[in-house]
Amino acid sequence: MPLPANSISIPTFSPRIGIITAITRANGATIQTSLPITFVVGQSVRIIIPPPARATMTSPAYNYGMPEINEMLATVVFVNPALPNFFRTDIDSRFFQPFTYQPNATQLAQAVPVGELNSHLDGAWRNILGPV
Numbered sequence: 001m002p003l004p005a006n007s008i009s010i011p012t013f014s015p016r017i018g019i020i021t022a023i024t025r026a027n028g029a030t031i032q033t034s035l036p037i038t039f040v041v042g043q044s045v046r047i048i049i050p051p052p053a054r055a056t057m058t059s060p061a062y063n064y065g066m067p068e069i070n071e072m073l074a075t076v077v078f079v080n081p082a083l084p085n086f087f088r089t090d091i092d093s094r095f096f097q098p099f100t101y102q103p104n105a106t107q108l109a110q111a112v113p114v115g116e117l118n119s120h121l122d123g124a125w126r127n128i129l130g131p132v
Helices: 118-124
Strands: 018-023 030-033 044-048 073-079 086-089 110-113
Touching: 044 086
Parallel strands: none
Antiparallel strands: 018 030, 018 110, 030 086, 044 073, 044 110, 073 086
């Protein structure tokens, strides 16, 4: 059954992409995601911040802010299993513009895992979908 045009499906790969809902301005930026993530310390994550968009007939205007962090490659330096929607990075964002979550935007800010730690290589062979 196809998904509605305006829906977002939960990814079927692991670790999943995180939809960013908040980023702190700190030396060691902490990022909050909309769903729990499975990132691990030492993992590389690319931060994607969409550019500002003007309103159109079908979508509102939006501006996430914090353009300085867009396309940066971050290393996960801290995760807390008690707070699965948060992870800390090695990015110093103290002097960046503030980040503002845009829930109605047509493009979403994302934290995308881009590397694999040799000690965590099970994602390359483990079928997370289960038996078909």
